[in-house]
Amino acid sequence: MIQIFDCEQGSADWFACRAGIPTASKFATVMAKGEGKTRSKYMRQLAGEIITGEPMESFTNGHMDRGKTLEDEARETYAFIHDADIRRVGFIRNGDKGASPDSLVGDEGGLEIKTALPDIQIERLVSGKLPPEHKAQVQGNIWISGREWWDFVSYWPKLPMLTVRVFRDDIYIANMSAEIxxxxxxxxxxxxxxxNCDRRGEVLRNQLVQSVLAG
Known part of the structure; x- marks a missing residue:
């Protein structure tokens, strides 16, 4: 069942919505065969969230804050150029997996925004394609939201904005589903x-207390 949460991304409610489940931004990590340590670390982080009820440690810095500002600029530019009906949402949960889309677009689409330094933006503009490192996240957003397409936007001020429309790839999504x-x-x-380790420790502690009381 698809659940949409209208909370602010980065808020306490947002962290609560996504706690303990893999999310689209990390689907590439889950699917990476040659990145066992990274995959294992992500699994341990989610396990920690489930057991402790506390989110993975997060932080912001000046670079991240600027990225958010640029993301807003890119969203407004996209909406103007495409005369798009966009809706910002906090989180979408679909069973034991989820995604934090940058926006939903109309009834069938969505939006993923990436800001890029000028050299990277120029490289993407020359290619004109979805960068392969973002395929899992974009297809994951489509899968989680049940939508048909997603627009990948790469943006940097004073350079042309790149928009690539990506359609649902059911074969890729089937493989992704199995991996997740x-x-x-x-x-x-x-x-x-x-x-179980904690339960065994509790048993041993109780036995020790009983032994002390009996002695």
């Missing part, structure tokens, strides 16, 4: 293993 299911199964096993 496997990841979630491993995550559940890890959480249970850690909780």
């Amino acid at each position: 299911d496997a990841f979630n199964a491993e995550l559940a096993e890890l959480v249970e293993r850690i909780r």
Whole structure:
């Protein structure tokens, strides 16, 4: 079931919505066969959220704050150029997975905005294609939201804006779904293993207390 949460991204409510589940921005990490350590670290982070009820540590800096400002500029520019009906949402949850879209567009689409330094923006403009490192996130957004297409926007002030429309790739999404299911199964096993450690520790503590009282 698709659930849409109209909370501010980065807020306490947003962290609560996404706690303990893989999200589209990390789907590439989940699917990366040659990045076992990165995948394992992400799994441990989610396990920590589930067990402690606390979100992964997050921080902001000047670069990130500027990125948010540029994202707003790109969104407004996109809406003006395409005369698009855009809707900002906080989080979309679909079962045990989710996504934080930059915007929903009309009834069938969505928007993913990336700001890029001039050299990267020029490289993307020359290519005119979706950068492969963002494919998992964009297709993940389509999958999670149940929509048909997603516009990838790359932006930097004083340079042309790149917009690439990406349509649903059902074969890719089927493979992604299998990978996410496997990841979630491993995550559940890890959480249970850690909780069992805690239960065994509690038993030992109780036995020690009983021994002291009896002595």
